[in-house]
Amino acid sequence: MDFSVLTEHAGEIGSGFLMTLWTWIGGVALALAAGLVIAVIQLSAGPWIRGALRCYIEVIRATPFLVQLFLLYYGGPSFGLSLSPMAAGLIGLGLYGSVYFAEIFRTGFTSIPQGQIEAAQMLGLTSRQIVCRVQIPQMLVLILPALVNFTTILGKETPVLSIITVPELTFVLTGVGAETFAYVETLLALCVGYFILAELCSRLGQWLERRASLYLTQGVRTPRTLKPQETAA
Amino acid sequence: MSVLPLTKNGHEVMLEARGMSKRFGEHTVLRDISLSIQRSEVVCLIGPSGSGKSTLLRSLAFLEAYDDGEVFVEGELLGYDRAQGGRRVISRPARLREVRRNMGMVFQQFNLWPHMSVAENVMEALIRGRRLSRAKARKLALETLEKVGLVDKADAWPNRLSGGQQQRVAIARSLAMSPAIMLFDEPTSALDPELVGEVLQVMKHLAEEGMTMVVVTHEMGFAAQVADRVVFLDGGQIVEQGAPAKLFREPSSPRLAQFLKNYLERNSLFDDRPAANGTCL
Ligand SMILES: Nc1ncnc2c1ncn2[C@@H]1O[C@H](COP(=O)(O)OP(=O)(O)O)[C@@H](O)[C@H]1O
Ligand SMILES: [Mg+2]
Numbered sequence: 001m002d003f004s005v006l007t008e009h010a011g012e013i014g015s016g017f018l019m020t021l022w023t024w025i026g027g028v029a030l031a032l033a034a035g036l037v038i039a040v041i042q043l044s045a046g047p048w049i050r051g052a053l054r055c056y057i058e059v060i061r062a063t064p065f066l067v068q069l070f071l072l073y074y075g076g077p078s079f080g081l082s083l084s085p086m087a088a089g090l091i092g093l094g095l096y097g098s099v100y101f102a103e104i105f106r107t108g109f110t111s112i113p114q115g116q117i118e119a120a121q122m123l124g125l126t127s128r129q130i131v132c133r134v135q136i137p138q139m140l141v142l143i144l145p146a147l148v149n150f151t152t153i154l155g156k157e158t159p160v161l162s163i164i165t166v167p168e169l170t171f172v173l174t175g176v177g178a179e180t181f182a183y184v185e186t187l188l189a190l191c192v193g194y195f196i197l198a199e200l201c202s203r204l205g206q207w208l209e210r211r212a213s214l215y216l217t218q219g220v221r222t223p224r225t226l227k228p229q230e231t232a233a
Numbered sequence: 234m235s236v237l238p239l240t241k242n243g244h245e246v247m248l249e250a251r252g253m254s255k256r257f258g259e260h261t262v263l264r265d266i267s268l269s270i271q272r273s274e275v276v277c278l279i280g281p282s283g284s285g286k287s288t289l290l291r292s293l294a295f296l297e298a299y300d301d302g303e304v305f306v307e308g309e310l311l312g313y314d315r316a317q318g319g320r321r322v323i324s325r326p327a328r329l330r331e332v333r334r335n336m337g338m339v340f341q342q343f344n345l346w347p348h349m350s351v352a353e354n355v356m357e358a359l360i361r362g363r364r365l366s367r368a369k370a371r372k373l374a375l376e377t378l379e380k381v382g383l384v385d386k387a388d389a390w391p392n393r394l395s396g397g398q399q400q401r402v403a404i405a406r407s408l409a410m411s412p413a414i415m416l417f418d419e420p421t422s423a424l425d426p427e428l429v430g431e432v433l434q435v436m437k438h439l440a441e442e443g444m445t446m447v448v449v450t451h452e453m454g455f456a457a458q459v460a461d462r463v464v465f466l467d468g469g470q471i472v473e474q475g476a477p478a479k480l481f482r483e484p485s486s487p488r489l490a491q492f493l494k495n496y497l498e499r500n501s502l503f504d505d506r507p508a509a510n511g512t513c514l
Contacts, residue, residue, distance in 0.1 A: 118296050119344035119403070122337065123358035123410060124330050133357065137348050215348075 005182040006189055009172075016172030017193055023168055024155045024197065026090045031097025031154065032147075038098060039105035040131060057099040065096050065157050073164045089161040097154045104146045108139030141212040148205030152198050159194075169193050246308070247272050247414050247445045248293060248336075253302035255285075255292055255469075262288045263469045266302070270414070273443040277456035277477070280466035281492060286449040289466065290418050293447065294338055295329060306332050307413070337407030341419040343399045345391040345406070351378065352387040355406045363410070377409040378402070381435050397428030401435055408439075415439065417448040453496060457481055465489045 006013065042053055060068065072081075072095075073088040083091065112135045120130045162171035170190060177186035248270040255263040262285045270276055278286045292299040295312035304311040309332045313321040324332070345354050355374035359365045365373065378384045381401040391399055400420055407415060417436065421429040433455050440446055440459050450456060456463050457477045464474040465486075473486045484490045 113342075113344070115340055115342050115344040116346055119338070119340060119406075120346075120358075121296070122294060122333070123406065124334060124362040125358060126330070126361075127326060129361045133361065134346055138346075 001185055002182060003185050005176060005180045005185055009176045012172050012176065013169070013189070013193075016167060016169040019167055019172075020158050020169040020193070021197065023086075023089055023093065023161060023166065024158050027093025027097060027158070028151050028154055030090060030094025031101050034094055034098035035101025036105055038102035039109060042102070042106060043109055044127060053102075057102065060096060060099045065092070066160050066163065068092055068096055069160055069164060085161070085164045085166045088164055089158075089166045092161075093154060093157065096157065097150070100150050100153075101147070104143050104150065105139075107146075108143040109135055111142055112138055141209075141215070144205070144209050144212055148201065148208070151205070152201050155197055155201060156194065159190075245271050247274075247306070248447070249305045250289075250293065251303045251305070253292060253299045253304060255288055255297060255299045261469060263292065263299070266469075266471060268464065268471065270445060270447060272413075272445055274461050275440045275444075275446045275448065275459055277460040277463045278447065278449045278466055279451070279453070279456060279463060279492070280472075284466045285469040286466055287418050288469075290338075290416050290447060290449050294333060294336060294416055296338075298323060306336060335413040336416065337410060337412035337414070338416045339400070339403050339407055339418070339420050341422050343391075343396070343403045343423070345399055345403055347391055349391075350387070351383065351389050351391060351394070351402050354391065354402060355409050358406070358410055373409055374405075377405045380408065380438075381405045382431075395428055396424045397431045400424065400432045404432075404435055404439075412444075414445045414447070417446065417450070419449050419451065421450070421452060451496075453481070453493075453500075465492070467492070 038053055038057075042050055045053075069088065069092040072092050073083060073085065076083055076088065116134055117130055120134050125133070158168060159170035161168055162174065165171065173186040173190050173193075177183045180186075246269050250266050250268045253263060253266045254261065266289060268276075278289065280286050288297055291297040293304055293311075295304070298312060303313075311332050312324055312329060314324050314328065316322045345351075346357070349357065352371060352374045355377060356367070356370040359370035359373055360367060363370075375384055375387055378387055381404055383398060383401055383405065386394060386398060386402075391402065394402065400423075404420075420436070421432050424432065429452070433452060436446070436448070436455070437459055448455075448460070460477050462474060463477045463480045465472050465480065465484075465488075467488050473480065473484065473489050480489070481493060484493060
């Protein structure tokens with residue numbers, strides 16, 4: 001085997017790696033935001049909207065990401081939606097991931113006792129304040145492992161973007177492989193690249209989980225309030 | 234309080250239900266409830282388990298949407314807006330918050346927020362709802378905690394406190410919003426017996442200060458001492474109501490008589506009467 005092809009194409013491979021990282025982060029951010037919105041709407045909306053969202057979730061879950069991406073990128077123009085490969089890739093990842101994140105958030109929301117929410121309502125907090133101040137801070141600790149887990153899974157879906165010519169790691173390395181016939185070397189390099197990304201993600205997740213559980217078990221955090229003597233002054 | 238004439242207008246009547254009903258599916262839980270609570274009145278709701286006490290209290294706060302009838306809070310219709318053509322629609326959240334702005338509620342399970350310290354629990358609504366600065370909210374929180382005897386626990390976490398202390402924090406959290414009416418749903422039922430007293434003591438103080446209170450309770454001693462009026466609920470209906478002395482000494486309905494007899498039997502240390510069926514162990 002001859003790994004010199006990799007060093008010869010180091011520049012391209014590096015930018016492919018960064019592109020993968022970027023699409024991953026962008027896709028996860030979109031999916032998290034959309035997922036949270038879906039979960040919140042599911043909690044509060046009427047039966048019609050809830051039903052529509054349920055359908056959306058089922059359709060996305062029941063179809064392969066590759067097919068969704070094709071439909072978005074190649075089918076989009078027939079619906080007046082022409083997207084660049086990058087935009088289609090990000091939106092595709094966002095849509096695909098949103099339903100899984102929505103389910104995770106929904107589990108989180110239902111884990112907070114209804115009584116805490118009623119207490120907040122009786123104190124005049126708005127539903128938005130209740131979500132942001134009462135529900136999310138508590139449920140985050142519970143759902144973080146699931147969020148990190150699906151973030152890793154979504155990262156492993158990013159190679160699909162190569163099929164619509166997004167110049168990410170898989171696109172670059174398979175290109176190099178085809179050009180130089182160094183198939184094995186480039187595929188091994190791919191494995192290493194995704195391993196590094198997954199490892200980064202899991203480290204970050206572990207760190208966050210530690211922080212979050214300390215936050216709830218109240219080891220690190222003293223309440224962010226003034227000391228009694230400060231207010232007495 | 235009960236000597237005042239019952240004025241239906243002005244601000245004497247703080248909370249009123251008129252012909253209110255509530256169903257869960259096919260099951261009618263409250264039937265035609267009419268109840269009027271005046272300023273500074275303390276009303277205790279008693280009745281067997283499942284008689285609809287919680288549902289009534291929750292309907293008075295619109296935590297349950299009642300079906301028929303009306304609930305008025307200081308003269309304002311709670312939970313519904315009159316729409317065109319006499320129909321009514323559920324109020325928008327902002328309107329609901331407005332109508333119940335002077336209402337506080339204390340729950341059996343305390344319902345403190347475990348991720349906030351005691352002081353933060355009390356400060357939260359002051360900061361978000363009343364728009365006080367952190368420093369002002371903190372000051373008011375400490376003053377209110379002082380009232381329930383827990384100012385030294387301000388920076389503790391709720392789950393490090395005893396049940397009685399948690400419930401007092403919950404009362405302080407409600408009280409800090411300076412409500413005009415406080416609703417209590419079995420505030421001492423989740424407590425170990427030796428912790429019941431401290432919570433009842435706080436509630437007694439509130440009553441003495443003239444707070445309007447509706448209390449669902451199994452503490453007949455509290456009802457006898459503190460209530461201006463006791464309302465006996467059974468099968469989703471108000472069966473009997475009146476001053477505690479009268480109601481407890483000479484109940485006029487057999488259902489209340491039975492309820493009180495059961496209560497006394499459960500709560501007497503030594504049964505000085507022979508068992509009804511004559512058997513002894
Ligand atoms: N959310 C609900 N859904 C269906 N039935 C309910 C609900 N809440 C209460 N009930 C029923 O209403 C009746 C009265 O309950 P509740 O008001 O809790 O009684 P109490 O507080 O006097 O014990 C009971 O038969 C109970 O099963
Ligand atoms: Mg009850």
